[in-house]
Amino acid sequence: MTTMAAEPIIEARNIVKRFGGALAVDGVSVSVRPGEIHAVVGENGAGKSTLMRVLAGIIEQDSGDVVVGGNVLASSAKASIEAGISLVHQELSLVPEMTVAENILLGSAPTAVGFTKQKEMKAIAADALKEIGVSVDLDERISRLSVALRQFVEIARAVARKPKVLILDEPTATLTPAETDYLLEMLQRLAQGGMAIVYISHRIPEVFRICHSVSILRDGQLVHAGSIADTTPDKVVDMMVGRELKADLQTHRTSSPGDVVLKASGIRAPGVNGIDLEVRAGEIVGLGGLVGAGRTELVRAIIGADDRQSGTVTLTVNGKTRALTSYQSSVRAGVGYVPEERRTDGLALGMTVFENINLPNRRELSTAGFQLPGKIMQFAQSLSEKVGLRPPEIKREAGQYSGGNQQKIVIAKWLGRRPSFMVLDEPTRGVDVGAKAEIHKLVKELADQGTAVLVVSSDLPELLELSDVIHVVRDGQIMGTLAQKDADEKAVMSLASGEKMVNA
């Protein structure tokens, strides 16, 4: 703090960006000084990522300037990189089949007459990794690294360009607490070295731990900017959400599970090493564990979305037991699936809300193969309102909605089928606080109506809030099972990590 220079190194002045009719960023100004860690917070759809992409020159603003060291920047990714701005993306953008060194130097590899200089490349990569204090084999392929290490390689790639400004978009979303600590300390070191850091996060405690100043965005507008010392976590959340929220959070259901609905035995698949699992009617079973532990692979193998190597799965509805042999047979038998990747797997973003909702319900909304438009519209409208889609305009394209609203559409799709068994994989990843509470309420209501629910979540408070019972998965096996009353973050994490923390 004391070494902080007076002049900002980067300034965004009155940035405006529209997508179609919607104002994504509405006249936002932000400035960051060398050595400062500046938090940009806001709900999903508040415009954080759009603003960052403008700073990095990936998208062009409609008006406003990005000023670096007193010069107005041309809007191109090349100009931004040359001006010393590096963006660490929210989605990992490494090439899995290339080595660590190749990935760090991707796009900026030193060359001689078109050939890459291997030695020099490795030296630069090694320097970058040293700077962030991570040790990893330079010749290892990315596909063989853990998700956490990939995240660090991604940061090394940004650091290798010797940036003046480092922008990180939700860097801790997939990290364990220990890995997060390590990352935060690393950022503090980089800032002490004079780098300006823009830190985007949903996690308010992290912001208060390392950031010097904060900008709060809501609906594309800057609602607050100032020193972190002048505010409190509660105030920040209130300004982010723009409304009071508390009520639904942290209320457990009093559940009385019924008969076993889903029974999976001896499930083996790539990443899954022999798992038995039961879910009862009206029960929410949570799957905890680290990213890469095999939970997504497990649920996909159970419902047949991916092939099983062995194992059997049965679904019992109204006393009738059916074997689930393929994904289609699962859906027909009454399985709903909210996948981890809603943008690519959950929704057809280029189609309207009503078309997305019609997709799994089409047989019920047609006669002799002919669609019944009136019935489809009515069906989609009532479901959209039920899940709290805002605005509930079913003729809009799904892609025009924010993450939280998109997830509500995915849930609406399956609610229409009144599923007897519902799988939700990371139901609120990248979803803002308000929508998260609404989605939790929907999941609980679903269970209250007698649906057997299986939830995968890396978000510990969410897992603890929703689950009646938690199975903790590590290396494709269930390491332990915790009843609701015995479960807390520490118990889940110690099972998930096998007591020894991952050293990054």
Added chain:
Amino acid sequence: MAKETLTETIAVAEAASIEPQAKQTTSGRLFMWVADNGIFVFTALLVLFAVIFVDGFASLVNITDVFHRAAPIGIVAVGMTFVVISGNYLDLSVVAQVATSAVIFIAVSNVYGIPLAMLAALVAAVLYGLANGIAVGFFKANAVIVTLSTTYIGLGLLRYFSGGSIFFGPQDGPIREFGLGKLGPVPYSAVVLLIMTILLSILLTRTNFGFLVRSFGVNEKATRLSGTNTGLVIIGAFIVTAIAAMIAGFVLAAFSNTAVSAMSDGYDFRALAAIIVGGTSVFGGKGSVFRTLLGVIFVSVLTNVLVLSQISFGYQQVALGALIVLAVSVDAVARKVSKR
């Protein structure tokens, strides 16, 4: 006076603050509008231009001729629209399918009668659709390479069985009557094109099958994870294409009253041109059968105008090729713009 200056000041300030973004969005919007709706305007302008400036265009004989030439290609194109909307680029094997259908139709009807000829052609069409559809839909093979190969197989088989000979139909009878018959100035073949357009449009927009074809074109994974047998959807799209190609074969055979394996050369490219110029996206998901009909009219009138203006065949090919490059580029840019 003071008031005037104030309004002026505001006006200047507003112009300064709004103009740069307004400019951008206006040109962007104009581009998107042209990409989406340009075909309607361009077709109208082209027809108007032809009527006014091109000698011999607006004659009954010429219009009937345009219809005759447009009909078989149009029927192929409205069918192939299904494959394109499903995001599988195109079905090159329509060339072999049309020729096979025409040869079977003439050759078999000469010996066994028309109903049996149509049945035999239908069997061939369904086999084609299955072969293409299974390879692309279930084995996830690349549609361009699969259909390029089935074109080879199909034409090879046709040449083997037909011995490369030309088949002639009877000098009179129902085939001939249909081939030369007209409803007013409109030949029966064009009526068939119109009926096919309406039927296939209903299939694409009103049925679950058509919905799934479009949905698959937008997002294959999300469609599968909604509990859809996507392999069957793709097989369906290829069978629709094959049946349309079969009907195009009937129409073509009836019109020329002959059938030979080389009679449908270039149909793949011309049908694709009509589909793309009509505004159906090669990226899948976006487009319609009526757009393809409009594309057929545009391409056919353009070709006719070039012929009447005595532009050589070589230049006609250049024009058609350039038109497709233009249309595909507009499609790609429009996709990028709308994604932003």
